[in-house]
Amino acid sequence: MKLISSNTIGIQSGTFTMFSDFYKVGEMWVGTGPRERHKRVTFKEKFINPPSVTLNISLWDVHNETNFRMKLQAIDITESGFTASFETWDDTRIARMHITWQAIGEAIDPVEIWDV
Template identity: 45%
Template sequence: MKKLDNHLIGIDQGDVVLFSDFEDGGAMWTGEGPRERRKAVRFGEPFRAAPSVHISISLFDADTDAAIRAELTADNVTAEGFEIVFRTWLDTRIARMRATWLAIGALEHDDNWVID
């Protein structure tokens, strides 16, 4: 559990298109085997430290002729941003993918003193 020791808490959120590979024959739609896409996200303003980030699927357009295999994670979370990572493998074909995210964490404020 992450405990926030600050009275100023920030919540940032967004919705990000990760890819639309059916339009141009991209690897998520035409490829096979392990495939990965990363998308960098910058917060509207920095948090005091790395926030808690929640990611979910807001659009998932997949071919149903094969099993649907997918993983969606947040990686490299910092006070300034993070990366959304989508992975699939074997013969799964994904046409389009969009993810929504929510970040919650402490913000800087004037009472945060740094004493050397």
């Protein structure tokens, strides 16, 4: 369990295209074996500590003649951002993928910032 000791909790969210390999005949669409992609996301505002990050698939366009194999996780989470990591393997064919994310953590309260 992640405990938050601040009374100011920040929530940030967004969406992005992880890849789009169908039109350019990329490795996720025509490749086989282990394949992976990583995408760095930078928060609009920093958190006090690394937040809790959740990733969700909002679009997954896959070939109907292969099994759907994948691993999606947030890695390298810091106060200023995270890396979305996607892995697939064997004969899975993916044309494109969109990801939505949400980060929840201790936020900096602008009222509490003193300029001395």
